[in-house]
Amino acid sequence: MSARLKIAVAYDGASFGGWQSQSHANTIQDLLESAFERIFPQHLRVHGAGRTDAGVHALGQCAHVDLPHRRLETGELRRALNSLLPPAIRVLRCCYVAESFHARYSATRKLYRYRLWLAEILPPFESGRVWHLPDSVDLSTVRTAAAQFVGTHDFAGFAANRGKTDCDTVRTIYSVCVRQRGPLVTIDFDGSGFLYKMVRLIVGTIVQSGRGKIPLSAASEDLFSPRFRRTRLAAPAHGLILVRVRY
């Protein structure tokens, strides 16, 4: 009987060096692995649905881990993990899953949210959680630019090279939803999957359109052509939240 555990994790990315294990060990993956190691006195590898960069937050990152046994009830496990983790990382849910489940390969859909703050003054409580844009950004242009990314495209122009070349850079974005509430603008991306830095590069392009720095017509023609890469601007990591992973 499988002892593969699926966990949903929330974190405030500000204090950590991203998801993926590093030598300094101050990453979400490292801290989760240390917590599991304290409970089952052996090293256990935690597999995330995807890596998030330093500064990126999560409301519902997912991961799996193979436990040596399934004698612990999921509620006990969740409480034990949370007592061992810093308050900026919380295990929200645990459940045992079949061995065929894989946090990364079984994921069918991801929801990312990007937050902009369009006002001169950034309130202290939003610091490190939004991209602060005190200068004028035209929101109707932002909406039009955002809509151009919906559909199945080769997003090679919206990916940062992480040392290796992705073979397949075609992804589907099901929807991009732009909402405004006072100075806060949220842009929700619902897609089949996202390349490295893809959301931040798309948001950078959308915002540059909204600032009038990229003409919308040029954007729509060239958006997915390789020469568009020259104009790329990645939105800062701290405005990004991994909201949910669907299986």
Add this chain to the structure above:
Amino acid sequence: MSARLKIAVAYDGASFGGWQSQSHANTIQDLLESAFERIFPQHLRVHGAGRTDAGVHALGQCAHVDLPHRRLETGELRRALNSLLPPAIRVLRCCYVAESFHARYSATRKLYRYRLWLAEILPPFESGRVWHLPDSVDLSTVRTAAAQFVGTHDFAGFAANRGKTDCDTVRTIYSVCVRQRGPLVTIDFDGSGFLYKMVRLIVGTIVQSGRGKIPLSAASEDLFSPRFRRTRLAAPAHGLILVRVRY
């Protein structure tokens, strides 16, 4: 012509040693005074509407300062101050006021908010901004207990001694409003003024009632009697926000 400036300030109290100037200089008052000193090359004293303890936040603290001249426009001043302050402190508004205005003595009313989080798991983004109460708290008892504080009372039993004895410990609370939205409970106190630690001591009492640790009937009889002090529990500083000061 007076060069007395009134400022409204917001801050995330987590990183600072409270409002009042200290030798370590990492307080809101010290940081504001340093910012003013950079603009007008001389030391200027900033007078707050009230001191907030280490960890207490503000959405609308008020203060005044006497500038050596009024040649700077208030918008310029606000931008200059914010460029010199850490992101966790923001000057929201500046205006020149009459010399008869005093941030502390002219205040007629203050609004404080206390935030509770009633759920097993505290989300990372709420860490340091609520009092996390994972165990059962009865909200209808909380509402009844809260209502008992409305009115004009001698709040001596709900004040911490700050080295000196306040002569007058009578204060009026105009309303206490308890609201729930999912696991978040906010308790808004609107009053003529508040003694040192008064809101935190009241919230501690209210929560102890809601936990069944203080019988409500006893509370209502003894609430304002000196012997009630023995049962006092101050709610943690980080759940408290100074929302507004009225003049």
